[in-house]
Amino acid sequence: MSLDISISLTDSDLKLFIDGIKGAQKTVANEDEAAIIAAARKLLEQSHSSNLPDFVSTRLKHLNTMIAMVEDKGFALPDADRNNVLAALAYFASPDDLLPDNIPILGFLDDAIMIELCVRELEHEIEAYCDFRKWRDNEASRRGVDHAGLMLTRVEWAEARRAQAIERMHRNREESYASGRWAPVLFRVR
Template identity: 45%
Template sequence: MAFDITFSLTDTDLTYFKDVMRKACSGAATLDEKSILEKVKALSTEVKTGVPEFVVERLNKLDTLVKMVEDKEWQIPDEERKDVISALAYFGNPTDLIPDHIPALGFLDDAIMIELVVNELHDNIEAYVEFSEYREREKSRKDPSTITTGDWLEAKRKELHNRMYRRRSSRSGRSSFRIF
């Protein structure tokens, strides 16, 4: 039997979580990118069994963020890379707001933070997912003798990076919740 629990975060709650994330982001400056990515990948791999489904669903979103950074063909712009790595730093810390070893509740704070980060990086994630889907479609469709992989990936990457910047710029100043 499934059981739904719904709650809303007030502006005060969002401010609290934003402050926690900012502290984690500032702490990320002392960590190297490789270490952060390894910790998040280990967390995702280790945790996907024996935790509530709502946690697994959100950990899959973290996997997408890691792929964005590691995907050499995506060539994530430096500013976005820094934002993603800073956000991921929070999830590599097993003693965050609610220590991860506490059964059932240990990943509740992580699930909340993942939702906030995914909301904040929505345009980036959407562009990356579209790029990945495009790449897979084009690999099977294009005749390699007519156009190179680099050509069509470069064109799509530029299109999506520009869209990402436009959307982010049009939203700046309008959101009451901004982590980065």
């Protein structure tokens, strides 16, 4: 049996999380990026050895994506976006978050809520990164190489997406011509 529980956060509730992220942003400014990532990885390792509720463990999986985003040299996350992701990771790895992680079950509750908030805030960056990884994996497969040995960049991904959009535009135009729905009057394209 499962049970759905909805949590409504008031402005004062959200302020606690906003203050937490502001503190984490200061950490990012003062701490080594590698140390932040290592601490977030340590949190993930600790969570694997804990018997966490599903509502926490499913959200913790997003940390892997956030870590990959900042470590991926090919994706080259812009500095402002990178700092936002690092602040989220710094919050999760901090022993001073709202609820200490060593409190059974509830210790990760604030982390789960914060992950949910961060994933919503970083939705577009995460979506773009997942699309980039899928494209890179497809390119590696198409070329018959391991993607680790294939250094493709975000710029190449963006160019491939631009080329796909132009090809789709031309294909749609040709389909309109072929179906007889419309024919060029002013000029011939392609």
